[in-house]
Amino acid sequence: MDEERRDTRERQKKIEEIEARIVEKDERIDKKLEELDKRQEALREREREISELKDGQERLKDELRSKLSEVAKMDEKTAKDLLLKQVVDRYEKDILGLLGKKRNELKLREREISQEILIKSIQQYAGDVTAEMTQTMVKLESDDVKGKLIGKEGRNIVAFERSTGVSLIIDDTPDTVFISSFDLFRRYIAKKSLEALIADKRIQPARIEEIVEENQKEAETLIYDLGQKTLNEMGIVGVPEEIVPLIGKFRFRTSYGQNILMHSKEVAYIAEAIAKQIGADPALALKGGLLHDLGKAMDHDIEGTHPEIGGKIARKYGLDERIVNIIEGHHDDLPAICIETKIVQIADAISAIRPGARRMNAEEYVKRIQEMENLAMSFSGVSKAYALSAGREVRVFVDAVTVSDIEAEKLASEIAGTIEANLSYPGEVKVNLIREKRVVEYAR
16 A cells, blocks of 8 residues: 555656646747747848838939939930940040950960860761772682683683773782772672682683673672661661662772771761760761762762762752752852851861871872971071971971060961972961070079
8 A cells, every 4th residue: 555655656746747847848938939029020120120221222312313413414324325435435445455355365265165176076086097909809719710810812801801890910929810990899899700700610701791790789789788887877867768879889989098988977977076066966967977978979970070969969869958058068169058068078177188097108298298397497597397297287496596576476477488389288287386495594
């Protein structure tokens, strides 16, 4: 019984403690609520004061405008125009100087942005560059086959050359004959036909004509497949069926030793990259870049330049007028109707003139570089001159003691003019003249 009383008292005590804590918390909450009410009231009072101050400011502004108009006897617009005129009259020279400085800064920035766009676009494409020879070599099982290829009184070789349009060179080179032609497509058909004849062993005029005809049909299928494969690889759609084999024919065409299919793909990828950088249509630039040399796929005896021929083909098969303009205008023959034409023109120049893209006789190249350096060195005050970037730039160092800054500018212009007048080169040559003064002292 005593234990129950003790338990009851302890429970009662705990209940009282809990009630006391609850009462204490309620009191603290009430105090915080009172403080919040006071703060809200203070904020409302502050808002009223700010509103009154704003109203007072507006009234003062209106009064000030009215008094100014009365004093000056002119309205607000007239006073504003007069103030602007006084500022322009006083600071006109400073303003013009500032505008000139900003203009020069923008031109410099424009050049930097252009260079950055081109560099980024070129770096995004890294294709192989292949320059194919004008001869194709075919290995023979033995030298005995050479006699069969020539035939009685040369009948077989004459029939072969007449059917294929190539020259078959049979010389003293062991177990080897050469197929010679500037037309890669003819050389391809001739090589396939020659290999088939050697395997067949029945080498005589009728059989030669039969095999060449078979290989020509197979080659027509091949160029269509090559064209379709190129379009699939590049993700280009909307090209008419009649143009697909012409794209495949690019594989068997060259310009200055540069394979046109490789060149066209390279131009397309670079043009696409540039278009992405400047916000143009990358799909149009890609398609236009691939088709820009469409006229070169046709036979060489067709009259007209390759942009004209390509434009006629594109128009005939209903290509977009912008694509037609890219084809016809990529050499500046016609005005550009879209920015993509200029983009393809730039990409075409990048692909064609960069070192290694097209063939050049090594001796002629070295001679041109040496002439460029010697010409720069012939000017008074030049200490060193180097031709860089495959002859695209001449870096000239002058003596800072004998050549002033003004004379350096004049000298750079004279060197550029002399190079232009006396040397032959593709594109343009940058003359980079450097005048540097160095002072060396020793602390001992």
